[in-house]
Amino acid sequence: MNSKDAVTRLAALAHDQRLAIFRLLVREGPNGLPAGDIAGAVGATPTGASFHLKELDRAGLIHATRVGRYIRYAVHFEGMRQLLSFLTEDCCQGNPELCGSTIKKARKLCKGETK
Amino acid sequence: MNSKDAVTRLAALAHDQRLAIFRLLVREGPNGLPAGDIAGAVGATPTGASFHLKELDRAGLIHATRVGRYIRYAVHFEGMRQLLSFLTEDCCQGNPELCGSTIKKARKLCKGETK
DNA sequence: TGCATAATTCAATAATCCTTGTAATATTTG
DNA sequence: CAAATATTACAAGGATTATTGAATTATGCA
Numbered sequence: 001m002n003s004k005d006a007v008t009r010l011a012a013l014a015h016d017q018r019l020a021i022f023r024l025l026v027r028e029g030p031n032g033l034p035a036g037d038i039a040g041a042v043g044a045t046p047t048g049a050s051f052h053l054k055e056l057d058r059a060g061l062i063h064a065t066r067v068g069r070y071i072r073y074a075v076h077f078e079g080m081r082q083l084l085s086f087l088t089e090d091c092c093q094g095n096p097e098l099c100g101s102t103i104k105k106a107r108k109l110c111k112g113e114t115k
Numbered sequence: 116m117n118s119k120d121a122v123t124r125l126a127a128l129a130h131d132q133r134l135a136i137f138r139l140l141v142r143e144g145p146n147g148l149p150a151g152d153i154a155g156a157v158g159a160t161p162t163g164a165s166f167h168l169k170e171l172d173r174a175g176l177i178h179a180t181r182v183g184r185y186i187r188y189a190v191h192f193e194g195m196r197q198l199l200s201f202l203t204e205d206c207c208q209g210n211p212e213l214c215g216s217t218i219k220k221a222r223k224l225c226k227g228e229t230k
Numbered sequence: 231t232g233c234a235t236a237a238t239t240c241a242a243t244a245a246t247c248c249t250t251g252t253a254a255t256a257t258t259t260g
Numbered sequence: 261c262a263a264a265t266a267t268t269a270c271a272a273g274g275a276t277t278a279t280t281g282a283a284t285t286a287t288g289c290a
Contacts, residue, residue, distance in 0.1 A: 014125035092144035
C-alpha cells in the first residue's frame with residue numbers, strides 16, 4: 001500500500017453516494033448486490049451509479065462479478081483492510097495507550113455494536 | 116457521525132500532502148508537531164502547509180494549539196476513531212468472520228506491527 | 231521600540247471532478 | 261431472430277478544489 005493508492009481510495013470514498021454505496025456493501029458482506037439494487041438503495045440514476053461503482057472498483061475497494069444479466073458488486077475486504085492499516089500505521093510510535101487505543105475502539109463496530 | 120462529516124474527513128485525507136501530514140501526526144502521538152516542522156517533513160511550502168492543516172482541522176481530524184510563537188498540530192484521535200467506525204459499521208451484518216475480520220487485522224497496526 | 235521568526239490570509243490562475251442525457255453493449259426470454 | 265432488461269460508455273457543462281506569491285498578523289527577544 002503506497003500513498004498514491006491510499007489517496008485514490010480515500011477520494012473514491014469522499015463522495016456522498018459512493019460512501020453510501022460502500023457502507024451498504026460493507027453491511028451486505030461477500031455476496032454483494034447487483035448494480036440496480038445499489039442504485040435504488042442510494043437514490044442514484046443508473047448512469048450515476050455506474051460511474052460511482054466504476055470509481056470504487058478502480059480504486060480497489062469493491063469488485064464486480066457478472067451473474068446472468070446482472071452485475072453484482074461486493075466489497076474488496078483486503079483493499080479495505082489495507083487502507084485502514086495505512087491510516088493507523090505505527091500509531092503513537094507503538095504506544096496505542098497514548099491515543100486511548102483508537103483502533104481497538106473502532107474495531108468493536110465490526111461486531112455489529114452500533115456505537 | 117453522519118455521512119456529510121465523513122465525506123468531509125475523507126476528502127481532507129484524499130490528498131497526497133494532507134495524508135502525509137496526517138500519518139506523520141498519527142505516528143507522532145498526542146504532542147504533535149509545530150506547523151513548520153510538518154511543512155518541512157512533507158515538503159510543503161509554508162502557505163501550502165497552512166492551507167492543508169486548516170483543511171484537516173476544519174474536518175475534525177487534527178487540532179491546533181499555540182505554544183509561544185509556534186502552533187502545534189496533533190491528531191484528534193476521537194475524530195479519527197469516529198471515521199474508522201463509520202466506515203466499518205455493521206460489517207457483514209455482524210458476522211465479521213465473513214470478511215476475515217478485516218478490522219481485527221487492521222487493528223494490529225496500532226501496535227506498531229509494520230506489515 | 232524595532233527586528234526576526236512562525237504562521238496565516240488573500241487573490242488569481244490552473245486543474246480536477248460531478249452531473250446529465252443520449253447512445254451503445256451484453257444477456258435473457260419469447 | 262427480435263424484444264426487453266441491466267448496465268456501461270461517451271461528451272459537455274458547471275462547480276469545486278489546488279497552487280502560487282505577496283502581504284499580514286502574532287510572538288519573542290535585544
